[in-house]
Amino acid sequence: MSTLVTGAGGGIGAEIVRQLVDSGETVVAQDVNPRSLAQVQGPAVLTTAGDLLERGYLDGLGRLAVGQNVDRVIATHGIDGSAALEDATPDFVRKVMEVNAESITLLLAVTLEGLKRSGGTFVVVASQAGLHAEANNVAYCASKFAIVGWVMTLAPSLEREGVSLRAFCPGCTETPLLFAAQERFAAAAGLSAVAFIEARKRGIPIQRFAQVRETAAGAIYLAARGGRRPRILAASGGEVLH
Amino acid sequence: MVPITEENDDARRDGTSIEVLYLSPVEPAETPFGPWMVRETVRTIGWLRDRLVPQPRLTVKAVVVLAFPQAADVWHAAAANALFQSLRGVVGSLTLERGPGLRLNMIVADGFDDPDVRVTLNFLASDAAGFIAGSTFDLREPS
DSSP, X not given: OEEEEETTXXXXXXHHHHHHHHTTOEEEEEESOGGGGGGGOBTTEEEEEOOTXXXXXXXXXXXXXXXXTEEEEEEOOOOOOOBOGGGOOHHHHHHHHIIIIIHHHHHHHHHHHHHHHHTOEEEEEOOGGGTSOOTTBHHHHHHHHHHHHHHHHHHHHHXXXXXXXXXXXXXXXXXXXXXXXXXXXXXHHTOOHHHHHHHHHHTSTTOSOBOHHXXXXXXXXXXXXXXXXXXXXXXXXXSSOO | OOOEESSOHHHHHTXXXXXXXXXXXXXXXXXXXXXXXXXXXXXXXXXXXXXXXSOTTSOEEEEXXXXXXXXXXXXXXXXXXXXXXXXXXXHHHHHHHHGGGEEEEEEEESOTTOHHHHHHHHHHHSGGGTTOOSOEEEOSSOO
């Protein structure tokens, strides 16, 4: 049995791979950027690079998952969708929606039969922006609200077929993607990035951002097979209550 | 009665009208997530962008009305709810972003012919609803 992790070349995805390997698991690590996967390579990790929106690659990934006896999928891939409305062009919005939401539904479709046979789990790493809207982030919020709504509706049906579908909604996690978004928020608010980030931290009850290892651990907790877990889990330092 | 219009710059300028986007993603689709959620969200953000960005100093009252798609199966139901939630994200995000220059809300109903849709639009167009922004009016369930 093994776990498929998408977006495995990025901050949270790569850390999930490391934590799984450290606990003795085997992993199929996927990313659109082949060079990014170098950081997770090892004897317990099979890497695969490609675009989840390309039908041929996606079908091949589904076959690979079956061949590797994947019984858990953790979808961490995504792109920064932060932009003020002025900059949210139709092409930009469409790309954010396709990568952050639609590709996850396609990924489930090609892995679902295997998950049914194994009684597996499929965890979407969404965002607290899927539970609570943010300014200057309309496309990203739309994509994350969408995928959380999709999970809420579909999960009960899949549970009757033995598959657990869950959404993890982390808050601000110290990744390059987060800091890039904060810089755009700061620019939109007319503040320096440092001042904006400090103000943002003060607005979080815990008064700091999450470390990557914490967010990775939350996703792995939610991906457990055979145990009861919440369908939607927010890990936001108290900033967003759910 | 406050006029309800989709395209009326004069009325928008003097604050007496409300602009309405009607969404009714009903065509059958084998895989509905893309045609329903992606396409309709792109359309909605584009519609709002066209109205808000060129005239940032105006106060705009707008409503997105979603006729909740009929679901043939759980996959369609999940795509329909994804669209609904996506639009909630749009309404919430732009309400926070645009501040007092935008009073944007959302209605979800089983269809546009529901008389309560018209009642709600008229209410939202009135001064009495001046403090309602970023809200969702779910008219699908009896209350």
